[in-house]
Amino acid sequence: AQKVTQAQTEISVVEKEDVTLDCVYETRDTTYYLFWYKQPPSGELVFLIRRNSFDEQNEISGRYSWNFQKSTSSFNFTITASQVVDSAVYFCALSQYNQGGKLIFGQGTELSVKP
Amino acid sequence: DAGITQSPRHKVTETGTPVTLRCHQTENHRYMYWYRQDPGHGLRLIHYSYGVKDTDKGEVSDGYSVSRSKTEDFLLTLESATSSQTSVYFCAISDEVYMNTEAFFGQGTRLTVV
Secondary structure, three states: OOEEEOOOOEEEEEOOOOEEEOOEEEOOOOOEEEEEEEEOOOOOOEEEEEEEOOOOOOEEEOOEEEEEEHHHOEEEEEEOOOOHHHOEEEEEEEEEOOOOOOOEEOOOEEEEEEO | OOOEEEEOOEEEEOOOOOEEEEEEEOOOOOEEEEEEEEOOOEEEEEEEEEEOOEEEEOOOOOOEEEEEEEOOEEEEEEOOOOHHHOEEEEEEEEOOHHHOOOOEEOOOEEEEEO
């Protein structure tokens, strides 16, 4: 079975703190893709990153970084020096190769960054 | 931003009535999806389409049907709305799924069944 687990339902931090959002996935496929989406209070879903199963390089984009570890089936997301604008619900998702692009989402982590 | 428009954006309907939600895209993407978002469940796939008149069921398809007569339009119909179908519905589109490129989402439709 395929599954994505985001164990942290809610996280609250103070501005400028670093925060890591956890994502653990389950799949039997050797080829798969992992994604992070952001849902700000306005409600839309914003794509952040896509990673395929063959590429375990960590990625950094500004204050955002992602740590993909196949050995632990995890794809964690870190925000450095958090800002109030980072307050949102963040979703991790899994898609399997040749399955029509269907996404399996985690339950989401609500991040609140307080000034 | 990807050209995806959902209509209506908000709807309140009574139990037992049929409801149709529309998703319109201007990107000419082949694949289209309907998801529902509920607290504690993230987003779950209802139905998806891999071409005109080609559709398939997702994880939570009971009580829903879809149609796609044109590349740009994907309709979701609740045949007889129930309170359990109160949710936020998102349409998504994707292009090259063999490489699993990212899906782009519409702004969502908030449906309340009373």
